[in-house]
Amino acid sequence: MSGIKFGKIQGLDKLKAQFEALKQLDKQRVVFAGAEVLFKATQETCPVDTGYLKSTGNVEKGGDGAVVSYDADYAIYVEYKTSPFIRPALDNNLDKISKAAGNELEKVIKETV
Numbered sequence: 001m002s003g004i005k006f007g008k009i010q011g012l013d014k015l016k017a018q019f020e021a022l023k024q025l026d027k028q029r030v031v032f033a034g035a036e037v038l039f040k041a042t043q044e045t046c047p048v049d050t051g052y053l054k055s056t057g058n059v060e061k062g063g064d065g066a067v068v069s070y071d072a073d074y075a076i077y078v079e080y081k082t083s084p085f086i087r088p089a090l091d092n093n094l095d096k097i098s099k100a101a102g103n104e105l106e107k108v109i110k111e112t113v
Contacts, residue, residue: 018113026108027064033104034097035059035066041089041096042068047078 039059046054056071068086070079079086090097 025112028061028066029108030101030105031064032059032061032066034101035068037093037097037100038090039068041093042070042086045085045089046070047083047085053078 036059039057043054043057046057048054053070053072053075056075057069058071059066059068069075070086072078078084
């Protein structure tokens with residue numbers, strides 16, 4: 001008799017459970033790892049006169065992501081008018097940011113499944 005015989009696939013329940021666990025993956029932790037690299041880069045490129053602008057920089061978790069910000073009232077003018085430092089830091093460090101997020105993703109997956 002010819003044909004295909006199907007049997008029970010071993011480990012399918014475990015695999016389903018692992019996929020379900022991945023739905024709950026801590027995405028914020030992954031994004032935050034990349035944001036920390038960006039923040040450090042912006043601290044290195046931030047223009048310094050009195051040091052106030054640089055001192056107002058921070059990185060924090062927000063929603064499923066992270067925010068790198070500078071809270072000095074004039075930060076937006078420096079970034080968009082006189083001496084951009086956030087966007088160039090992002091552009092020049094995309095590989096490092098991606099690598100940090102990727103490494104953290106690996107850790108989170110190993111912890112999750």
